[in-house]
Amino acid sequence: MQKLVVVGQGYVGLPLSQGATHAGLQVTGLELNPAVVENLNAGISHVDDISDNELSDMIAKGYAASSDPAVIADADVVVICVPTPLGDAGSPDLGAVIGATKTIRDNLSGETLVVLESTTYPGTTEDVCLPLLTENGAKLDHDLFLAFSPERIDPGNPVYGLKNTPKIVGGMTGTSGDRAVEFYDKFIDTVVRAKGAKEAETAKLLENTYRHINIALVNEMSKFCNEMNIDLWDVIDAAKTKPFGFQAFYPGPGVGGHCIPIDPNYLSYSVRKSLGYPFRFVELAEEINNSMPRYVVDRVQEVLNKSAKALNGSKVLLLGVTYKPNIADQRHSPAVPVGEVFIERGADISFHDPKIQEWHLGEKTLQRVESLDEAIASADVVVLMQDHTGYNVDELAQASQAFFDTRGVSSNTNAVRL
Known part of the structure; x- marks a missing residue:
């Protein structure tokens, strides 16, 4: 054996x-x-x-x-x-x-x-x-x-x-x-x-750099599509009907997990170390994807403004703080920088996640809200960060005073999508 x-x-x-x-x-x-x-x-x-x-x-x-x-x-x-x-x-x-x-x-x-x-x-x-x-x-x-x-x-x-x-x-x-x-x-x-070993090492980095760059593309598109009153989610749904030459990627509040936020930097580091010049695609993608948490907070602030509310002092409930749906893994979750920007701007933050009881946000340790229904009713705005299967997003949006969807899964008219 x-x-x-x-x-x-x-x-x-x-x-x-x-x-x-x-x-x-x-x-x-x-x-x-x-x-x-x-x-x-x-x-x-x-x-x-x-x-x-x-x-x-x-x-x-x-x-x-x-x-x-x-x-x-x-x-x-x-x-x-x-x-x-x-x-x-x-x-x-x-x-x-x-x-x-x-x-x-x-x-x-x-x-x-x-x-x-x-x-x-x-x-x-x-x-x-x-x-x-x-x-x-x-x-x-x-x-x-x-x-x-x-x-x-x-x-x-x-x-x-x-x-x-x-x-x-x-x-x-x-x-x-x-x-x-x-x-x-x-x-x-x-x-x-x-x-050989180098080819195997580089193949892994190519896989995740490909995703990193394409996510950055749609993240940047989400910004100008919002300004131009274009529904990017509908655009992606239409584009992906093409049976060849296109793969759908989706915008979000940032990139998370153990691969995409990390692996492209290894490739960029290797290029700079060995050849002395930057891998510009990776560095631009990094800049765009890292801008998304603050952009999400900006958009939520706009939603509150329409209700004549300031973000400073408002109750903000975040739904889903793991880096991907239906797991408890929080590594590099974009919910953390989003939450930190909300706190920086004076918001009163709470969270719910069916997979997480305790959430560490900078120096703060937050406990999951005990009653989701009560938390939604009292929140000035609810922000869907992660689409766990247990969430009925349209029902949650309907019950909210204001609802911001970073994952583009809601169809309720009360929801604003990224």
Whole structure:
């Protein structure tokens, strides 16, 4: 039985552990947080896409979590699934990747395949991971095999999960690539072989930069369409009837999650670092998308003005503060900068979200309103930030004194759409 250690048991590492466990591999989830380890071994999941029952099923099939790096010594495969946030001035923070790589280096034993899945800039596998992994004498394609395979986990996606989402694999060499493809073939339906590690690293960044730029396009269009009295939502519905050459993207209060706000910056950083000039599309998209939270507040202020109310002192109820619908994940949610601008302008903020009991907004910690009906009745304006399935948006709009819809899902005449 092949032994796998997955370093990091978050939204990427735990589903990977699940897929490999069900394929018959002996899986250990290496996690530094002892509280997370304890909960995982007790069958308590902290990841939206894996229920407690599913985690218990994994445990019954041999999965275990550990905080002891010595488990790496017995592993045939080690996969790195640690966070890669942005550091100061938008530069990549590879601290977790470097730390994980050093831990693997110090515990390597025998022939081991190491795969980096954490999103990063092109060249990281070769320039950062490989030198560290070979410091103690390990030789590439002899007792160390190295590859990059970008994670493509989409939290809350009911259609595409780990198994049926094609997996890109790029080896440091052809031999390392072969080993990595053989590994992922055990539990992924389709494995796509990239030319090398750099190509696999760049493919991930291209995917999310494409989305980032197209979201910026419609966000900018939302501003001038409002000024020109054009319904952009209707425009998009009409345009997407074309069966070729067009993909629908939608405006919103900003971009959120673990990919779009982060990944394009890695590509922009890489271009500047390697070539000395900017990736202008990315930087312009960043500027436009970052402007949306303040633009949303401006639009809400206009709605209040029409009722002869000032934003300063008004009661503003935000609906949905997670970064996408129907999950509890709040990473880089645009609700945070929107809420901060409302507070900056003197609004009295409250929130409701069926997935979140407590919301951290700057230095403030807000508790979810107890009664949604009462909160709507007392609010001067209700702002739909996230369209959770549990919300009947048109009914909520009808019950509101004023209703602003950042997601374009309402049809009630009482609602104003972004």
